[in-house]
Amino acid sequence: MARDPKGTARNDPAAGGGAPDRLPRRLALAGGIAAALLAGLGVVLSRREEAGEAGNQGFGGPFTLTAPDGRTVTDATFHGKYLLVYFGYTYCPDVCPTTLANMAKALDRLGKRADALQAIFITVDPARDTPAVMGQYTSAISPRILGLSGSPAQIAAAAGAYHVYYAVHRSGPDDRSYAVDHSSVLYLMSPQGAPLALIPADEDSDRMAASIGKYLPAA
Template sequence: MIRVVRIASLVLALLLGGLWAFAWLGRSPNEPIADAFLRRIAALTGMEMPAPSAGGIQLAQGVALGGPFTLVDHTGRTVTDRDFAGRAVLLYFGYAYCPDVCPTELGTIAAALDAMGPAGERVTPVFITIDPERDTQAALADYVSRFHPRMVGLTGTPEQIAQAARAYRVYYAKVRPRDMGDYLMDHSSFIYFIGPDGRVRSLFRPETTPEAIAGAVAAQLRAL
């Protein structure tokens, strides 16, 4: 019995090792090896899983993100999700007092749009705060202007922000470090690419390069 288990374990290890090597050799440019491996597993099991887009995470079949929202932009205008219909969007949730990851990711979005050249004009960069208590209209107007001239900053009531965050499955929570008088916001950090039809097409992990985002978004825009 022990010998059978050992043989089965060896066969399984060899099979997984072969699949990993096959995934590594057949992956798309800039596709993470883990995503390519899962795609190969899905193909063997008959599951329908579209190939991840270069530089991003393609959503699996049946997974939907996004939904209706009503917020206020950095000019004081009421904005809903319908205002972005027919326009591609790169969306990020964060807050203006963020000391590190938020400015880094917003800078990445701006650099990706610049790297796309004229095609970047088809994409609207959007920043939704998860700290409406401090991120007022005036604060957002100053903040988004530091990154890109076309970036839209959105805020609202705590309830409106919570609704938008739930729609995109964004985690956030207020934290108050002992050695600081003011609070910080702990939050998830993904860049969302939303197609002109309002569907979230892919997610980009933190620290994805502007070049990878630009290539993935440009490729998807050509396919739309």
Template sequence: MTRNGKIALAAGVLIAIAAGLWLSELMIGGAGGPGVVSSSGKAQVGGSFTLADETGATVTEETFRGRYMLIYFGFTFCPDVCPTELGIVSAALDQLGDKAEKVQPLFVTIDPERDTPEVMARYVTLFHPRLKGLTGTPEQIARIAKAYHVFYRKAEDESSSDYTMDHSSIVFLMGPDGEYLKLFPPQTPPEKMAEAIASYIE
């Protein structure tokens, strides 16, 4: 398969995953379209985890109890998708105003080989002052990705020693008790994201 064919295949996989997750939320009980649906049932998304934040400190799901978690999985070498989604998260938090104090944004790497705490520390400051970057061992990342049904895989370039990462691009909103509330598909407008988050906080 040619390189362009592989890229097209990976893009198709990501689109299918995003569509599947969105449709699954609609089946849970939401209505209204991307970024504005609400859920009335319980989805098996999330769970316990142990990771390291950008300072190197160990964090678990209990670290963030009492706050809403806005979680995005990606990697710092991502050329466009991750910066775009993190920019949307940052803009949504800004639109929330004082309510944003109740929300903890988290950026979880799916590339722990390169995304050390030091790298994450430099990266998260590019987006929002409250954004925390989480990394860990490959096994720890695999566990949390599985809990959130996040797809990722290394995509190596046959013509060089470099690589990129194929991954699903979904923002998850979790409640103060750690329970799944909703997901935001790629490129959800920040005002819609902020509106949906605020509806839970209120």
């Protein structure tokens, strides 16, 4: 398990460690929030949305964030590619590392077809997850996943566009090992930036690859 400069334990994405006493509550909360999102927006949206007939309604929208190398990226940066978006944070002890590992395996299973897609991991904890931290974290999981951070206002705007819930829970003002409750769903966007599908984060890599693959061009 890695530690930040102040000595606070930070989750290792390969190990998926964390506080076991918080695990059942977090999994239950993440599952409940995900179920509500999926029920409200629908697991798979009509292909007509990809063609722009339904506009950009449901989820997704403009964002401005910072890549690990310091460059500014926006939603327009990725136009022309399918976009797979996941929100979480690097200190997450369970749901995030598991989901990202399954994302990476799903993209590997898709092979060359995954070249048409950019996977991004957006932090909901910008206070600890700097662009450099995000880069180190995602590179340890897969070079196919781009970690993005930003100012608290930029993160809030991106989360709002995707209807992402998140809330910081500190035991005190100096608590550096605080938890962040957040919704856990994968958002698939078309090359034109229109919403295509909500993919449950608890899908295994095979099911995730199948859910993503039906929207990608044939090899």
